[in-house]
Amino acid sequence: MSDTTTTRLTRPAVPASDSRPGLSGLGQGVLEAWLQDHGQPAYRARQIRDGVWRQHAQTVADLRTLPAAVRSDLDAAFRADTIERDEVAVSDNGLTEKTLHLLGDGALIESVLMHYPARAARRTSAFASTGRGAPTAEARTEHRERHTLCISSQAGCAVGCPFCATGELGFGRDLETAEILDQVRHAARRMAVRGAHLTNVVFMGMGEPLLNLDRVLEAVVALSDPERFGLGSRHVVVSTSGVVPGIRRLTALNPQFTLAISLHAARDPLRDVLVPLNRRWPVAEVVAAARAHARITGRRVSYEYVMISGVNDTDLDADALGALLHGDLAHVNLIPMNPVAHTPWQASSPQRVAAFAARLRQAGIGATVRANRGQDAGAACGQLAADRAGEPAAPAVAHRREEIVRQSEAALRGDRSVDRLPADLQAAVDVEPAPAARGSR
Ligand code: SF4
Numbered sequence: 001m002s003d004t005t006t007t008r009l010t011r012p013a014v015p016a017s018d019s020r021p022g023l024s025g026l027g028q029g030v031l032e033a034w035l036q037d038h039g040q041p042a043y044r045a046r047q048i049r050d051g052v053w054r055q056h057a058q059t060v061a062d063l064r065t066l067p068a069a070v071r072s073d074l075d076a077a078f079r080a081d082t083i084e085r086d087e088v089a090v091s092d093n094g095l096t097e098k099t100l101h102l103l104g105d106g107a108l109i110e111s112v113l114m115h116y117p118a119r120a121a122r123r124t125s126a127f128a129s130t131g132r133g134a135p136t137a138e139a140r141t142e143h144r145e146r147h148t149l150c151i152s153s154q155a156g157c158a159v160g161c162p163f164c165a166t167g168e169l170g171f172g173r174d175l176e177t178a179e180i181l182d183q184v185r186h187a188a189r190r191m192a193v194r195g196a197h198l199t200n201v202v203f204m205g206m207g208e209p210l211l212n213l214d215r216v217l218e219a220v221v222a223l224s225d226p227e228r229f230g231l232g233s234r235h236v237v238v239s240t241s242g243v244v245p246g247i248r249r250l251t252a253l254n255p256q257f258t259l260a261i262s263l264h265a266a267r268d269p270l271r272d273v274l275v276p277l278n279r280r281w282p283v284a285e286v287v288a289a290a291r292a293h294a295r296i297t298g299r300r301v302s303y304e305y306v307m308i309s310g311v312n313d314t315d316l317d318a319d320a321l322g323a324l325l326h327g328d329l330a331h332v333n334l335i336p337m338n339p340v341a342h343t344p345w346q347a348s349s350p351q352r353v354a355a356f357a358a359r360l361r362q363a364g365i366g367a368t369v370r371a372n373r374g375q376d377a378g379a380a381c382g383q384l385a386a387d388r389a390g391e392p393a394a395p396a397v398a399h400r401r402e403e404i405v406r407q408s409e410a411a412l413r414g415d416r417s418v419d420r421l422p423a424d425l426q427a428a429v430d431v432e433p434a435p436a437a438r439g440s441r
Contacts, residue, residue, distance in 0.1 A: 097190075107172055153206070270412070299329075
């Protein structure tokens with residue numbers, strides 16, 4: 001059972017140990033097989049799914065359409081909710097809700113719910129959306145109200161991007177499918193109380209989704225399944241920092257959800273530092289895989305680009321990005337860096353971001369400047385979880401900053417990194433992606 005609190009969540013001294021799988025993460029057929037084994041009719045599966053996905057059940061006792069004996073057996077085998085407790089921080093006058101979730105083993109993960117009120121499209125955003133010429137028909141229409149949830153796929157992250165609080169935390173573990181989906185159910189439950197619903201789900205929270213690909217795919221299937229969450233595939237965005245075999249595997253599945261690439265630099269020396277995974281799969285390989293994905297699926301690829309003052313925001317960087325994506329079915333989202341402790345960097349100024357966007361558009365690349373959300377609520381990915389992990393020792397912080405400065409200065413001179421990948425990232429990328437999980441597609 002979970003509850004929502006405004007008091008500070010911390011890791012329990014003795015984490016609970018509960019190996020029962022979460023109901024929301026059960027693949028097609030698993031529930032039916034369990035019901036058959038327990039002498040129950042097949043329609044009970046629909047009753048359970050309705051309870052989990054329409055009533056957002058927190059406990060098996062909430063599944064009131066089931067006989068008491070079935071509830072008892074179900075409770076012995078499964079958890080109705082894999083999240084123990086939530087701590088919600090609201091900011092931006094209620095437009096951003098950041099949630100810290102406590103999982104059964106004491107891991108802390110984050111999700112962010114962002115509300116976008118309905119508004120009429122501005123002419124400038126029409127140019128921004130196409131990157132050229134007159135506003136499109138789509139851009140002239142009103143934007144409907146949107147409620148976008150950003151979710152985590154791992155507790156911590158092995159990629160170690162130096163501008164990211166999750167990267168500094170390091171890797172904890174992969175999330176189970178139900179732990180991914182229960183973030184969505186928790187937000188949907190809060191929305192339902194207000195008579196509203198989620199319109200978009202993006203995998204841009206803690207973790208590298210393509211290093212937990214089987215479970216992320218199972219989660220995407222559940223989100224778009226009309227019998228479960230029922231969200232249109234095109235309203236789901238899966239982001240990656242560039243796990244090329246994972247992108248190829250996705251392409252082979254021909255998914256209709258949106259692929260986003262966390263690019264952050266178009267030049268290898270700099271990307272080696274900003275996204276260390278680049279030392280394994282360099283920019284050209286990542287973009288080639290994304291280009292093939294766009295060609296085969298017909299879906300435009302989003303490129304995310306965090307703007308860091310004096311590091312990756314120069315005209316040279318804009319021109320390199322323009323040349324890299326020239327002619328591609330692609331769109332760039334420019335995001336001023338969130339303030340993160342223990343980095344020597346600042347966000348680019350609004351003027352620099354606007355100039356960078358204009359230069360991209362001149363090169364024929366669509367670009368949108370994304371507003372920073374929830375800075376007063378610790379909006380940066382992993383910031384709340386890092387806060388609860390405690391302040392690292394001062395020498396470790398000083399060493400980290402020196403390393404970032406050393407690496408970025410070398411990169412800005414054009415030198416490629418000779419540094420090894422962090423051990424846990426090396427271990428993660430050495431594992432050949434497994435074939436698609438049975439029943440995940
Ligand atoms: S930005 Fe994404 S990939 Fe990079 S460390 Fe943070 S969570 Fe991991």
